[in-house]
Amino acid sequence: xxxxGTETALxxxxxxxxxxxxxxxxRITGDLQAAEDAAQETLLAALDRWPLHxxxxxxxxxxxxxxRNRARNVVRDDSRARQRIASLRPLxxxxxxxxxxxxxxxxxxxxxxxxxxxxxxxxxxxxxDAQVALTLRMVAGLTTAEIARGFNLPAATVAQRIVRAKHIxxxxxxxxxxxxxxxxxxxxxxxDVIYLTFNEGYLPAQGESLTRGDLAFEAHRLASLLxxxxxxxxxxxxxxxxxxxQLSRLSTRAAPDGAPLTLDSQDRSRWDRELVDDGVSSLHRxxxxxxxxxxxxxxxxxxxxxxxxxxxxxxxxxxxxxxxELLAIQDTPVVALNRVVAVAMxxxxxxxxxxxxxxxxxxxxxxxxxxxxxxxxxHRRAGHIAAAxxxxxxxxxxxxxxxxxxxxxxxxxxxQEAEMPAFRESPPELVARFGELALLAGDADRKQxxxxxxCVLHGNMFxxxxxxxxxxxxxxxxxxxxxxxxxxxxxxxxPGRPMKEYVVVPPAVVYDDAVTEWVRKSLAFAAxxxxxxxxxxxx
Amino acid sequence: xxxxxxxGTRPALGSSDELALAAAAHCVVEAAAWHGWLRRWGxxxxxxxxxxxxxxxxxxxxxxxxxxxxxxxxxxGWAAVGGYRVSVLPLTGERAxxxxx
Numbered sequence: 001x002x003x004x005g006t007e008t009a010l011x012x013x014x015x016x017x018x019x020x021x022x023x024x025x026x027r028i029t030g031d032l033q034a035a036e037d038a039a040q041e042t043l044l045a046a047l048d049r050w051p052l053h054x055x056x057x058x059x060x061x062x063x064x065x066x067x068r069n070r071a072r073n074v075v076r077d078d079s080r081a082r083q084r085i086a087s088l089r090p091l092x093x094x095x096x097x098x099x100x101x102x103x104x105x106x107x108x109x110x111x112x113x114x115x116x117x118x119x120x121x122x123x124x125x126x127x128x129d130a131q132v133a134l135t136l137r138m139v140a141g142l143t144t145a146e147i148a149r150g151f152n153l154p155a156a157t158v159a160q161r162i163v164r165a166k167h168i169x170x171x172x173x174x175x176x177x178x179x180x181x182x183x184x185x186x187x188x189x190x191x192d193v194i195y196l197t198f199n200e201g202y203l204p205a206q207g208e209s210l211t212r213g214d215l216a217f218e219a220h221r222l223a224s225l226l227x228x229x230x231x232x233x234x235x236x237x238x239x240x241x242x243x244x245x246q247l248s249r250l251s252t253r254a255a256p257d258g259a260p261l262t263l264d265s266q267d268r269s270r271w272d273r274e275l276v277d278d279g280v281s282s283l284h285r286x287x288x289x290x291x292x293x294x295x296x297x298x299x300x301x302x303x304x305x306x307x308x309x310x311x312x313x314x315x316x317x318x319x320x321x322x323x324x325e326l327l328a329i330q331d332t333p334v335v336a337l338n339r340v341v342a343v344a345m346x347x348x349x350x351x352x353x354x355x356x357x358x359x360x361x362x363x364x365x366x367x368x369x370x371x372x373x374x375x376x377x378x379h380r381r382a383g384h385i386a387a388a389x390x391x392x393x394x395x396x397x398x399x400x401x402x403x404x405x406x407x408x409x410x411x412x413x414x415x416q417e418a419e420m421p422a423f424r425e426s427p428p429e430l431v432a433r434f435g436e437l438a439l440l441a442g443d444a445d446r447k448q449x450x451x452x453x454x455c456v457l458h459g460n461m462f463x464x465x466x467x468x469x470x471x472x473x474x475x476x477x478x479x480x481x482x483x484x485x486x487x488x489x490x491x492x493x494x495p496g497r498p499m500k501e502y503v504v505v506p507p508a509v510v511y512d513d514a515v516t517e518w519v520r521k522s523l524a525f526a527a528x529x530x531x532x533x534x535x536x537x538x539x
Numbered sequence: 540x541x542x543x544x545x546x547g548t549r550p551a552l553g554s555s556d557e558l559a560l561a562a563a564a565h566c567v568v569e570a571a572a573w574h575g576w577l578r579r580w581g582x583x584x585x586x587x588x589x590x591x592x593x594x595x596x597x598x599x600x601x602x603x604x605x606x607x608x609x610x611x612x613x614x615x616g617w618a619a620v621g622g623y624r625v626s627v628l629p630l631t632g633e634r635a636x637x638x639x640x
Contacts, residue, residue: 010564020559040556041593043547043563047621048597051570052586142556270574 010254013059014043015221018141020060022069022126023113026176029069032166035176036138040076042067113401114139116176118222121165122189124170130165131193133158140218153201187230191295194222198243202250220247227282237282242382244279245302248272260407264311265315276306297326332512333364337371350381369398373408380415388415389498423451426465433510434465441523457521457530462522466493468470470505472518475525479503482518540603540607542584543610547598547623553561566622573620577602582613599625 007082019043025035043418045066048057056062091103121135136142144162148155201215220243226236285297301322308314319388323339337359344352356375375393392412399405434453438446441463444455454464462473471491474482482488482503491502511517577583577600585601600617604610607629614625 007564010567011561014560014564040558043558044597045562047563047570048547049564049588051621052569052588052598055567073591073593127545141560145557146559157590275572427590 006437009057010055010059013063015141015522017060017063019117019139021063022138023117023176024064024116025071028115030175031076032138032169032176034074035071037134038067041070045070074259074328077140078157078346084423086204103455112229114225118184118226119189120176121167122186123169123174124186124189125174126165128189128196130161130168131189131345132196133188134165135193135222136197136218136253137162140222142218145302146214156288163481176203183412190226191235194239195228198246202246216243216247219243223486227285234286234291235293235295238286238299240294241279241282241286241299242295242302244275244282245299245306247276248279248306254403257351258403258406259410263305263314268310271306276449277308279303292325296387297329298321301326316342316508320346324436333371337374339366341374344381346376349378352378353382367398369395369400370405371406372429372511373404373411376408376411376415380411380418385415385418388412405491424443424467426452428472430465430468430510434463434470436472436517437463437515440519444523444526457523457526458529458531462526466491468507470510470515471502471520472505473501473525474518475528476521478518478521540605541552541610543604543607544628544630545597545600545603545610545614545617546603546626546628547617547621548595548626549597549623551593566620570620573616575612579595590616 005183018039021039022032022035025038026032027037029035036094042063046063050059070417075356118139120133121138122131126134133147135485136147137144144159145155147153148158151158173174173193198216198219201219202214211412214261220240223236223240223243227240230236249266251272252259252270255261280303283296283299287297288299290297301319304315304319304322319342320339323335323342325336337356340352340355340359343355353375356378359365360371360375362371372391372395376388376395379385379388379391387413392408392415394406396405396412399408431453438453438455439446441457444457444462447454447456447461449461449464450466452465452467454461456462460473464471469491472482479501483490486506487505488506490498490500491504505515509518574583580605582602583600584603586603587597587599589598598621602610602613604613606625610627612628614627617623618625
């Protein structure tokens with residue numbers, strides 16, 4: 001009995017049965033809180049009995065009987081409830097379930113109690129936040145603390161949402177037994193709730209970790225439950241397919257240190273093949289519906305990635321075409337941003353930049369770090385390092401997730417390093433000449449800057465080497481004279497960033513006696529500059 | 540050996556009390572293992588469960604223990620795996636040797 005397998009199997013039983021128990025108790029008590037209490041009491045009864053009597057051969061049936069009995073006791077013990085049930089009896093007796101599991105054929109819209117429960121939790125009277133919290137509590141059986149942890153919210157906030165949702169449903173007399181809407185009218189909300197839950201688990205907006213897998217898998221479980229309950233509807237299949245594909249690579253989305261790994265650096269051999277296969281078969285079922293809606297197109301897109309043998313073999317042109325199709329029916333900035341990423345892959349970064357510039361001004365995206373992160377990456381690939389760094393900075397200001405923050409900071413560092421020219425040692429004869437010239441500046445200190453020898457007076461650098469050039473710092477008039485006399489220019493350690501007080505001494509002048517005069521002028525200029533305090537070393 | 544009655548109680552559930560499903564499964568497995576251990580050592584003589592699962596008194600065990608301290612240790616073990624508040628009651632009024640212990 002004591003093994004992980006048993007525990008996992010029991011957890012599955014409890015999870016599977018939980019919404020059934022709630023629904024069964026709800027039918028009897030007519031009250032969501034009383035139903036939840038009865039389901040909890042039933043679990044406690046199992047905790048008391050199963051260790052002593054052993055787990056029953058049909059645990060689900062045992063739980064159901066115990067829960068119904070408990071719910072009946074609750075109603076029987078409560079005198080007010082007794083009156084209520086008396087007034088509801090005619091309705092209860094005429095409900096499809098009590099009249100033979102919906103066999104009367106009059107109200108076939110929601111045949112399964114679990115689906116009826118999901119529909120109730122996604123009631124249009126409730127806000128989306130409340131729908132999500134109530135669905136996860138009542139259908140998925142997550143505790144308030146678990147939901148709060150999943151969404152990185154205080155437990156009190158989630159508890160309040162659930163209590164308020166129950167209150168609203170009770171206030172508006174939304175009764176489970178006869179509130180039997182056409183599933184079609186609620187399906188969109190139900191799918192939204194599941195998708196939102198998944199997104200929060202797959203890419204949390206806040207917090208330390210990159211993923212909160214439990215929430216993502218819970219959403220997948222709900223989507224799978226939904227496909228079982230309404231198998232003829234294509235959209236739940238499309239959602240299941242999409243979630244399966246996304247989940248298949250969940251474990252490869254982060255490096256051991258928590259840093260995000262993009263598709264190109266993920267180990268595809270570690271993608272979950274069973275989930276990929278489930279995604280493919282669910283996609284086939286979804287296609288049978290004939291309508292190419294947003295969920296189906298997103299599933300098709302996810303399939304392109306999940307079934308590509310390698311990153312290089314990804315069919316980016318097809319992905320762009322699918323995004324075009326998606327944009328035609330769901331023209332949102334987020335879809336447009338995803339499309340432009342695909343464009344950058346299919347046609348190169350320059351093809352993506354004009355659209356990215358437009359999207360960066362979109363009010364929906366401007367406050368999200370994603371558009372800036374994408375543009376930073378595209379700029380970097382195009383070799384526009386300064387622009388990439390500016391976009392990384394903007395993204396870093398806006399990002400909330402700590403793992404993503406570290407990833408962006410790393411990208412920025414890499415871009416900065418790419419901008420820094422590689423170190424090239426100065427030739428020995430130039431170093432020797434520098435040594436001779438440095439003797440002219442008796443009081444100056446000799447130091448190393450970025451690996452090159454320099455002369456510094458009172459903290460101000462005035463002469464130094466850079467690669468195969470001698471550099472001098474000159475006052476304005478001397479500088480003008482120098483640049484007028486020699487075929488030279490300002491010192492530009494990085495392209496496009498000249499240092500305006502420094503000139504490059506032409507090689508012919510370096511070894512000429514004339515250079516000594518310019519070194520003296522340079523030293524005199526440094527002597528006039530305000531002294532710099534030496535930097536204090538840390539520690 | 541003396542017989543003791545261990546009475547396991549739980550406070551009535553409040554509306555804010557929630558039982559995590561995975562934790563419940565874990566608890567069943569742990570408690571079953573503990574009861575199995577008690578049985579193997581011949582320490583679990585009998586048990587009783589109330590008809591109404593909603594009662595505060597949830598389960599009783601009749602156990603054999605050498606003295607009250609040993610019974611208290613068993614009670615602490617049961618409390619830990621079952622999540623009960625456990626009271627220990629020595630069973631009296633039996634003639635020595637009648638139980639076969």
